[in-house]
Amino acid sequence: IRAVPAIPPRGRSAGSPAVFDTALVIEDPSQYIPSSGIACLRPAQIRVLFKLPPQFGIYPHPLAYIEWFTPLNHPDPISGMYTTRRSTR
Template sequence: IRTSPKIASRGRKAETAARFDTVFVTDEERPCTLKCVLCQGMQLAQVRVVFKLPEVFGTFPHPLAYVEWFTTLQRRDPVSGLFIVTRSTRNWR
């Protein structure tokens, strides 16, 4: 999973566009397999930043991520068959 902010041009180096990968996130209480993308517990999100907390907040076995959620996969485009999603404003709706 990659995240990187936009980097302005400097000298001869060209500007680099921002990159924020989109991911499927599963709910650990309702495990899901890759064959079952539409099952309960699978949500679509865009990772905005991956980070670690300072040790004063305790230790965590994995890095943390700040994500922006998309709406659930419910509607399909009638022509392409692809799912239509928008950025979620509240509780994946």
């Protein structure tokens, strides 16, 4: 998973655009059933990956700040693809 800010052009270097990967997130682990496909998953865009400073305790994994998309409900009848948009809540 990548969350990389844009690098502005500098001298002869062209720079590079920002990259923020998208992931399907298990919203409620108690309701997640692996055989249910994407029914219990929600799309999100990873904006920042970080670790907490030691004064907040030891947490073994990096944390992520994400921006949610709306839940996946039903696939489009014509394309068969799920539609989503950025969540406003």
